[in-house]
Amino acid sequence: MKKIIVAGGCFWGVEHYYSLVKGIESTKCGYVNSLKENITYQETCSQKYKAIEAVELTYDESIISLDKILELLFRIIDPTITNRQGNDIGVQYQAGVYTNSLLEQEQVLNYIVKEQRNYSKPIVIENTFVLNFTDAEEYHQKYLYKNPMGYCHINMNVLKEEEKK
DSSP, X not given: OEEEEEEOSSHHHHXXXXXXXXXXXXXXXXXXXXXXXXXXXXXXHHOTTOOEEEXXXXXXXXXXXXXXXXXXXXXXXXXXXXXXXXXXXXXXXXXXXXXXXXXXXXXXXXXXXXXXXXXXXXXXXXXXEOOOEEEOOGGGTXXXXXXXXXXXXXXXXXXXXXXXX
8 A cells, every 4th residue: 555645625525535536545634744743723724834734545556546646636626726726725725745755756746747738827736745744633534424515625526437436
């Protein structure tokens, strides 16, 4: 199993979206690359510590590739906007991919360069190493399973049937 962290606005929807995908073994909401270790939701919302709402994905690369994970991310974000996705505005909503190795980071960069051809504005998602990751509070985990009518800026219908578990 491999792990990667992705961000695409409010983590509730990102987590739910990827939890439906074949090859994604587990998802976990959290806060990535904060200026403070063990940050809380309230501290993240303050934007003081520059934490980003993100989702840690554990995946089976014999079933799903990193490029496919990136393709799925690009379906639900606008990669040309900084600190915003949908109606979510603020530092904590920056879209990005947070990797654990130089090889992964280069693969993400190559994907972004390839995707840039599809956009008239520059792609501005973050592509950097995981410096830290703090699990979000329990009430954020699997939020949309617990609250099916909860807020979500992501259209889950962009997943193709063959991509679903």
